[in-house]
Amino acid sequence: MPVADPKPAATGLASAPEGAPTRGPRIVVLAAHPRLDQSRVNRQLMRAARGAGADGSVAVRDLYALYPDYLIDVNAEQAALESARLVVWLHPMQWYGMPPLLKLWLDEVLTLGWAYGQGGDALQGKDVWLVASTGGAESSYHPRGYNRYFFDAFLPPYEQSAVLCGMRFLPPLVLHGAHQASDATIAAHAATFADRLERYPDWDELQGLEACPACEVPPSERPHVNLADAA
Structure with missing residues (x-):
């Protein structure tokens, strides 16, 4: 029986030696898999991320381990993002989107006045x-496949959520057909993931990538919200 990865620290932040200035991770991986003990892909990707961040530059936050009761510590999650330059959303696709706890994370952590809107920078x-x-093969994400659409058709909610917060949405890394993938394929995919984390932001595909478009929410769109309380 596979051994589950150890539960991460409560904050996911690297600890600094006593007396040294506190430095947070450069990359925060938000991992969301409701049944991680049954995972073939995400378990290996989380191990790869922890290995790439052995120097404290990468923090892996296993959301289902941290919040099995779905009671998210918003202050802790916001603090975990302060030093990050790259935020990774790591998860299996479920019903063409993210697992419920990660969606709840977006709902509760990316608040008006903090992540977007007036003062939300x-x-x-x-x-x-x-x-x-x-789970489906890449060929299933096709007008003639049973998923009927190319995979990119399911990405606008992800991209727009990032853009609303002033974040640049990078080209995704996707492994299709996870249920049928060989051990060698999964290992190679995990190695690619670790390499990207270690080399970020020196990726060829980021050369010439457009900056995040402006996406300001007019104050009139949230007339009944006290932004001072939301900050």
Whole structure:
């Protein structure tokens, strides 16, 4: 029987030696898999991320381990993102989107006045990277496949969520057909993931990538919200 990965620290932040200035991770991986003990792909990707961040530059936050009761510590999650330059959304696709706890994370953590809207610039200029896996083969994401659409058709909610917060949405890393993938294929995919984390932001595909488009929410759109309380 596979051994589950150890539960991460409560904050996911690297600890600094006593007396040294506190430094947070450069990359935060938000991992969301409701049944991680049954996972073939995401378990290996989380191990790869922890290995790439052995120097404290990468923090892996296993959301289902941290919040099995779905009671998210918003202050802790926002603090975990402060030093990050890259935020990774790591999860299997479920019903063409993210698992419920990660969606709840977006709902509760990315608040008006903090992540977006007037005064909401805490994430401005950071990057977001979707690292996802699908049960269906790539050929199923086609007008003639049973999923009927190319995979990119399911990405606008991810991209717009990032853009609303002033974050650049990077080209996703996707492993299709996870249920049928060989051990060698999964290992190679995990190695690619670790290499990207270690080399970020020196990726060839980021050369010439457009900056995040402006996406300001007019104050009139939230007339009944006290932004001072939301900050």
